[in-house]
Amino acid sequence: MSPASGTESDPTRKQRREQAREQRRAVEAAAAAQAARRTRLIQLGGVIGAVVVIVAVILVATSGGGSSTPKVGHSTSDPEAKTVANLLKGIPQSGNVLGNPNAPVTLKYFGDLECPICKEFTLGAFPTLIEKYVRPGKLKVEYLSMETATHEPEVFKTQQVAAYAAGKQNLGWYFIELFYHEQGQEATGYVTESYLQDLAQQVPGLNLPNWSAARNDPALSEEVTKDAQIVSQQGFTGTPSFLVGKTGGTLTKLEAPNLEEASEFESAINKLLK
Amino acid sequence: MSDRALRTTMIVLTVIGVGLASYLTYIHYAGIHPLCTTGGSCEEVQTSAYSKLAGVPVALIGLIGYVVILASLLAPANENTRLATMALALGGFGFSAYLTSRELFSIHAICEWCVSSAILMTVLACLAVWRFLRGEAPPVASSGEPDPAAPLTAAGS
Numbered sequence: 001m002s003p004a005s006g007t008e009s010d011p012t013r014k015q016r017r018e019q020a021r022e023q024r025r026a027v028e029a030a031a032a033a034q035a036a037r038r039t040r041l042i043q044l045g046g047v048i049g050a051v052v053v054i055v056a057v058i059l060v061a062t063s064g065g066g067s068s069t070p071k072v073g074h075s076t077s078d079p080e081a082k083t084v085a086n087l088l089k090g091i092p093q094s095g096n097v098l099g100n101p102n103a104p105v106t107l108k109y110f111g112d113l114e115c116p117i118c119k120e121f122t123l124g125a126f127p128t129l130i131e132k133y134v135r136p137g138k139l140k141v142e143y144l145s146m147e148t149a150t151h152e153p154e155v156f157k158t159q160q161v162a163a164y165a166a167g168k169q170n171l172g173w174y175f176i177e178l179f180y181h182e183q184g185q186e187a188t189g190y191v192t193e194s195y196l197q198d199l200a201q202q203v204p205g206l207n208l209p210n211w212s213a214a215r216n217d218p219a220l221s222e223e224v225t226k227d228a229q230i231v232s233q234q235g236f237t238g239t240p241s242f243l244v245g246k247t248g249g250t251l252t253k254l255e256a257p258n259l260e261e262a263s264e265f266e267s268a269i270n271k272l273l274k
Numbered sequence: 275m276s277d278r279a280l281r282t283t284m285i286v287l288t289v290i291g292v293g294l295a296s297y298l299t300y301i302h303y304a305g306i307h308p309l310c311t312t313g314g315s316c317e318e319v320q321t322s323a324y325s326k327l328a329g330v331p332v333a334l335i336g337l338i339g340y341v342v343i344l345a346s347l348l349a350p351a352n353e354n355t356r357l358a359t360m361a362l363a364l365g366g367f368g369f370s371a372y373l374t375s376r377e378l379f380s381i382h383a384i385c386e387w388c389v390s391s392a393i394l395m396t397v398l399a400c401l402a403v404w405r406f407l408r409g410e411a412p413p414v415a416s417s418g419e420p421d422p423a424a425p426l427t428a429a430g431s
Contacts, residue, residue: 040407047361051368058372062324090383092325137307 062205081202084177087127091135095167098130099140105133105272107141107265108243108251110231113159113179114186115149115239117259122180124260132262133269140247143176144227148239149186158215160224162196165214166203174203244268277351277405284359284401285347291340291394298333298387308387319385324376332373336391339366343398353409360399360406367399 094101107129111118133139143163150156159179166175178199184190200211214220234243234253244265245251256264275283301308302320310316319325325332339362346359370392377384 036409037407040409043357044360044403044407047357047364050361051364054365055368055372058327058369059375062327062376089380090319 080181081178081204084174084181085204087130088173088177091130091173093167093170093173095170096143096164096172097140098143098173099134100137101140102247103134103137103140104247105139105269106245106247106251107139107254107269108144109141110144110146110227110236110239110241110243111176112146112148112150112156112239113163113176114156114183114191116183116186117238118149118240119180119183121240121256121259122177125256125258125262125265128262129265129269132266138273139269143172144230145224146227146231146236146239146241150191151187155191157221157224159191159196160227161215161220162200162211164220164223165211165217166200166206168214168217168220169206169210171203171206174206175199178202244272246272280401280405281347281351284398284405285344287394287398287401288340288344288347291391291398292337292344294387294391294394295333295337295340298391299331299337302331302333308385310386315383316385316387319377319383319388324373324380332369335369336366339369356402356406356409360402363395363399363402366395370395 145160242254243251308316
């Protein structure tokens with residue numbers, strides 16, 4: 001009996017030990033797996049958190065939100081600012097150039113921001129040209145300064161440089177368009193520092209401290225002077241004046257008596273696009 | 275799905291992504307119009323103010339992203355490379371979400387190339403998270419499906 005029971009009990013004890021060992025191993029493995037899973041979940045949470053923060057920063061930096069949101073005066077909810085934003089949204093800008101840099105046709109627009117006839121063109125024929133040629137990448141428009149309606153040279157330079165300073169953030173056309181849309185009565189001295197500041201605050205995404213700093217850049221002031229030299233070379237006498245031609249080629253004067261209709265511009269551009 | 279099959283699927287998706295982003299980068303620098311079945315909306319998106327981030331074309335950022343994800347997938351599989359793939363794919367997913375939101379709410383135009391890339395990146399991110407969370411490749415059961423209890427029962431059998 002006893003030897004028999006001994007042979008039966010020995011393997012059982014061994015088996016029990018083995019079972020206990022296996023159970024211990026299993027528990028340890030389960031604990032290790034759980035710890036690894038917890039670590040992975042923490043890492044996943046960290047990555048998701050970092051991605052959310054990065055995307056939020058990009059959103060704020062590219063939306064003109066935060067500090068560059070208009071603080072006083074007008075806002076993009078104003079009808080004029082909204083019109084301009086809708087007109088220009090999605091169109092690339094580089095300095096004073098509106099449109100695809102590789103557009104086959106170039107139009108140079110010589111204007112004075114206080115000139116009411118320029119306003120007539122900007123609000124008349126120009127939106128059609130933007131939708132029909134600039135937005136599809138067929139035409140790029142460069143804005144140049146020519147003093148006509150602004151009687152004080154200093155004021156002229158200040159306002160044109162203010163637009164070029166916005167151009168340094170590739171938002172110059174917002175400033176130009178807003179200026180024309182909100183243009184005051186000629187020779188009433190309405191262009192003051194607060195007027196320019198107010199306009200700048202309506203430009204979506206404009207970094208105001210950078211804009212203010214750029215206004216002191218002598219290169220922008222020189223640009224206005226260079227524009228005047230081109231004006232005198234071309235013999236222009238009034239604003240708006242235009243040069244048009246194939247990009248990279250010779251530009252010729254474009255006479256358009258009716259600035260509210262785009263037809264004369266269209267026929268000139270269509271010829272160049274053929 | 276075995277880890278090998280999952281990794282291969284992700285590599286194939288990433289190579290497609292590299293192709294997509296290469297095309298968009300090429301047309302950006304060549305200044306040509308993208309092929310688009312939705313009229314001029316692709317071009318509108320490609321030439322918008324949001325087509326660059328800090329002066330760098332987003333198409334190029336996407337191409338770099340896909341190439342780095344591909345590199346992480348081709349590296350020897352371990353905990354670190356799986357984590358890197360997941361982090362990169364989730365980053366790509368977040369960036370795609372940002373770009374899609376810009377298309378919908380800022381540019382008001384949809385570029386099918388960008389949407390394709392966004393879908394690709396979403397699938398990649400899901401697969402990368404799944405691959406990372408399940409960790410080391412579990413033993414493959416006869417059916418080819420991983421047995422969730424395998425590590426425990428294997429020791430006891």
